[in-house]
Amino acid sequence: MLNFPEQNLRTPGPTPIPDDIVEAMSRPMINHRGPEFLELLTRVTGQLKQVFMTANDLYILTASGTGSLEASIVNTLSPGDKVLSATAGAFGDRFTDIAKAYGAEVEHLQFEWGSIVDPEAIRKSLSQDPQIKAVLVTHNETSTGITHPLADVASVVKGEFDKLLLVDAVSSLACVPLPVDGWNCDLVGTASQKGFMIPPGLAFISISEAGHEAQASATMPRFYFDLAEAQSYLERGQTPWTPAISALYGLSLALDKLLAEGLENVYERHTNIAQITRDGVKNLGLELLAQDDAYASDTVTAIKIPENIDGAKLVNMVRTEENVVLAGGQGKLSGKIFRIGHMGAVTPADIEEVMEAIKIVLPKVGFSAP
Ligand code: PMP
Numbered sequence: 428m429l430n431f432p433e434q435n436l437r438t439p440g441p442t443p444i445p446d447d448i449v450e451a452m453s454r455p456m457i458n459h460r461g462p463e464f465l466e467l468l469t470r471v472t473g474q475l476k477q478v479f480m481t482a483n484d485l486y487i488l489t490a491s492g493t494g495s496l497e498a499s500i501v502n503t504l505s506p507g508d509k510v511l512s513a514t515a516g517a518f519g520d521r522f523t524d525i526a527k528a529y530g531a532e533v534e535h536l537q538f539e540w541g542s543i544v545d546p547e548a549i550r551k552s553l554s555q556d557p558q559i560k561a562v563l564v565t566h567n568e569t570s571t572g573i574t575h576p577l578a579d580v581a582s583v584v585k586g587e588f589d590k591l592l593l594v595d596a597v598s599s600l601a602c603v604p605l606p607v608d609g610w611n612c613d614l615v616g617t618a619s620q621k622g623f624m625i626p627p628g629l630a631f632i633s634i635s636e637a638g639h640e641a642q643a644s645a646t647m648p649r650f651y652f653d654l655a656e657a658q659s660y661l662e663r664g665q666t667p668w669t670p671a672i673s674a675l676y677g678l679s680l681a682l683d684k685l686l687a688e689g690l691e692n693v694y695e696r697h698t699n700i701a702q703i704t705r706d707g708v709k710n711l712g713l714e715l716l717a718q719d720d721a722y723a724s725d726t727v728t729a730i731k732i733p734e735n736i737d738g739a740k741l742v743n744m745v746r747t748e749e750n751v752v753l754a755g756g757q758g759k760l761s762g763k764i765f766r767i768g769h770m771g772a773v774t775p776a777d778i779e780e781v782m783e784a785i786k787i788v789l790p791k792v793g794f795s796a797p
Pocket of ligand 1: 439440491492493494518565567568569570595596597598618
């Protein structure tokens with residue numbers, strides 16, 4: 428048996444799982460073509476719609492978050508379709524790459540990593556090219572710790588131009604407000620291992636009426652992620668392929684807990700913990716990547732590595748000496764930032780422990796606060 432020590436896991440996913448959810452996931456297997464599974468799937472699908480704040484169809488996929496992003500593209504688009512992808516980070520680039528891989532003609536509207544995507548620039552691109560069919564956007568860019576202004580983006584994309592809006596909500600849903608119907612988002616994908624407090628392995632995706640209309644003529648190849656199959660099986664209380672039943676047990680309890688707490692309280696809890704994190708970082712004499720607290724993420728904080736400091740060494744020592752697991756930077760921010768995840772089941776005490784760990788290690792890597 429593996430025997431890892433218990434850690435303060437502060438990566439932006441997977442996130443720690445509460446003990447009662449761990450226990451719920453140890454229940455015996457059931458037949459996924461039987462009445463118990465029908466009851467489970469029907470229940471969690473209804474609860475997920477409440478968390479998505481949507482009356483749209485919603486499907487549970489056995490996949491990581493990337494599966495939901497791929498599903499949103501291949502079910503609504505055809506090779507050669509023009510797509511606008513507004514990005515400012517590694518996950519926006521991944522969404523872009525999926526669209527390209529399936530033959531979409533992508534206009535890639537790129538913003539500086541650490542800033543927000545600009546709705547005005549999206550407006551300009553959409554008015555210059557009426558052929559654009561869909562817009563891709565990442566709600567919360569985990570690689571930079573920035574929450575993009577999705578409500579404003581949606582009001583341009585849907586309200587002014589009536590294009591399809593495909594949203595990556597992997598590190599935002601169930602943590603920060605995302606009223607799918609209120610903002611009129613067509614396809615919204617997310618995953619289990621972040622705000623939902625359960626292990627990796629499940630992805631969730633909602634699809635609007637406009638999404639279904641696009642689906643009717645979309646010709647990108649698809650099989651495992653064919654949402655028409657998911658719909659037809661859901662009507663029988665099943666999934667097309669063998670589902671991750673244990674993760675669904677966990678999901679059922681996690682949704683009970685989130686809904687009992689109340690979504691507004693869940694959002695407030697994330698806002699508070701993020702504020703505690705940002706304050707703590709600033710108190711240590713460090714600088715945030717986000718230049719404005721207004722768009723600094725409530726689920727992950729990105730911190731600039733001070734000049735002449737070895738960031739990899741810092742993250743490594745915090746783990747080996749203090750048992751706190753942080754994340755480094757991705758892509759072009761590799762070596763330039765480190766990140767603290769604070770989504771899902773996290774308490775102020777967990778964050779205090781993180782700050783204490785960083786405080787102890789900083790002088791050891793040669794940093795003295797200004
Ligand atoms: N998008 C965002 C915003 C993410 O944070 C992640 C995971 N960190 C992904 C996409 C990819 O999700 P997964 O690793 O579950 O496929």
